[in-house]
Amino acid sequence: MLRIVAFCAMLALGGLPLHAEVIDVDGAGLERLRADGVPVIDVRRADEWRETGVIEDSHLLTFYDKQGRYDLERWLPALARIAESGQPVAFICRSGKRSARVARMLDERFGYGRVYTAREGILGWIGEGRPTVERP
Secondary structure, X not given: OHHHHHHHHHHHOOOOOOOOOOEEEOHHHHHHHHXXXXXXXXXXXXXXXXXXXXXXXXXXXXXXXXXXXXXXXXXXXXXXXOOOOOOOEEEEOOOOHHHHHHHHHHHHHHOOOOEEEEOOHHHHHXXXXXXXXXXX
């Protein structure tokens, strides 16, 4: 019991973070994560995947629809089949904004403690000369 009280006191005093920080990575960082087996989740819509192609072996899991709505009850179980909350996961979108919002939400609300986001999205990936493949 004393250990639990001490741990809670450390949290309250800022001794340990309540959640992990979302980490922005560039294309090289995303490539290293992929090589280490971290799943990359592309949260864009199908029309966007067709427009630019996708990163090979990425998981295509749309988060926001065209109106900016999302359905966590549908989306979270699909994500859990790819990576559980204790596992690292990386997100990518078109420019990095949507994937950053998704990453922060998962980190803060759902216990995904090692969350990465592609800083400039697929546009940055392509801009660095990295390959994409047609959507499967």
